[in-house]
Amino acid sequence: MRRPNRADPATERDPGADAPSGSRGDEFALIERLRRRFETGVPAPPGAEEGIGPRGTLDIEVGIGDDAAVLGLGANERLVVSVDLVAEDVHFDLGVGTPADAGWKALAVALSDLAAMGATPRFAVVAVASPPDRDLDDFGQGLAEAAAAFRCPVVGGDLSRAGALVASVTVAGSLPNDGRPALTRSGARVGDLLFLTGPLGASAAGLRQLRAGTTATPESATSIRAYLRPQPRIAEGLAARRGQATAAIDISDGLAADAGHLAEASGVGLSFDGLPVAEGARLEEAIGGGEDYELLLAAPDGGSLRSAFLEAGLPPPLVVGACTGEVGTCRLEGRPLDRAGWRHQF
Structure with missing residues (x-):
């Protein structure tokens, strides 16, 4: 899932506040x-074969x-x-x-x-x-x-x-089938370290610069390309699985929203010591801008993860925090992280 490009993240913080009349x-x-x-299934229609089940x-x-x-x-x-x-x-x-x-x-x-x-x-x-x-x-x-x-x-x-x-x-x-599980959102454990595969906010900064008609510079070109031509972190995902990562999620709806999904699925809290902000981006774009497509990873230690990335010829992931026992919460430098990010309304 990704946040649309036309909304300001600052206006999308209450997922139900602006739902249209009749919205679910x-x-x-x-x-x-x-x-x-x-997962529960529904009754089989008359004449349908029984015994298959919802799965x-x-x-x-x-x-x-x-x-x-x-x-x-x-x-x-x-x-x-x-x-x-x-x-x-x-x-x-x-x-x-x-x-x-x-x-x-x-x-x-x-x-x-x-x-x-x-x-x-x-x-x-x-x-x-x-x-x-x-x-x-x-x-x-x-x-x-x-x-x-x-x-x-x-x-x-x-x-x-x-x-x-x-x-x-x-x-x-x-x-x-090598004995290793798939990376999921639900595998993080209290005490695991948190990593990002790269800085955040470039895509939102690129869209802002495009709409403002900013004169092209090497800095703005990088941000604009991040918005127009995103790069899925496929090699990084493969390395993370080899490097004993316990959980992963892509940062498509904004860090605050996606970090919350991982925390809730894993039954942990996330405490961020700081965030790597892309050059030319603002902190709020890194937190809630979305469409970055970096991976947020959890792992019990950084050694195996770093080694797997280096063996694949990749820059090592950036340590940004740790998993805590404060279930479902996300904090940045000790303060609650506003769950900014995109949610479609239906």
Whole structure:
């Protein structure tokens, strides 16, 4: 999930305050209701075969509620599947970017969920709906560039008409059956250290600079590229799993929101000593801007994690804090971390 680009994070802090009349609440409440329904199941229709159950016959290791699902495939590997949807004027702005940028982003943000599980991308299926005046050849070019960059071929999809450009991307990855679990949001333990794979706030700063028409500088170019062409941390996710990370989540909705998800899923508190802020970004953009796609990791110590990153030729992750026994809470330098971040309203 990602925060849309058009809202100011400072205005999105109460998930229910501005819900439209008749609303059922924010997206996370809706996801939880649907998760319970799918896990409980519903009565079979007349004549339907009994005995399959809501989970079917699949070996489901991780289901609804994490960054991706993990399914057993037999003796050698597990399938990891996730789906992400991006919509014009919600997740990307064609006034400041191109359809090719939107195509890149559509695949990249879906792959970020695989990165958070420590999975290797295998393939993607893309469904696109668009008005007739959008340049879908350009969109497809950006999609193809991302597929090549992240070694994730697009193997099929669908096209339709719509009032705005919308793309739904389903990605599949794999995990070896090597005795190590998938990275999930729920594995952190009290005393684990917290790490980030990079500084935060660049994407939000890039969008701000694009909308302000900032004169291009090397600094602004880096931020703008972070917004238009995000980089899923696939290699970092693989290294984190090898390096004995206990939990992971991608920072797509903003650190404050996503840190809260990890804390709640793991039954711990998170205490941040400080945050690495991207050059040109503001602290509030690092906390609640979203769309950074760095990984927040927990691990019992930094030695194994650092070694795994260095062996993969990656910069070592940045130590930013530790897990505490204050369940479900997040603090920055001792103060409560405002749960800014994006929540769709339904």
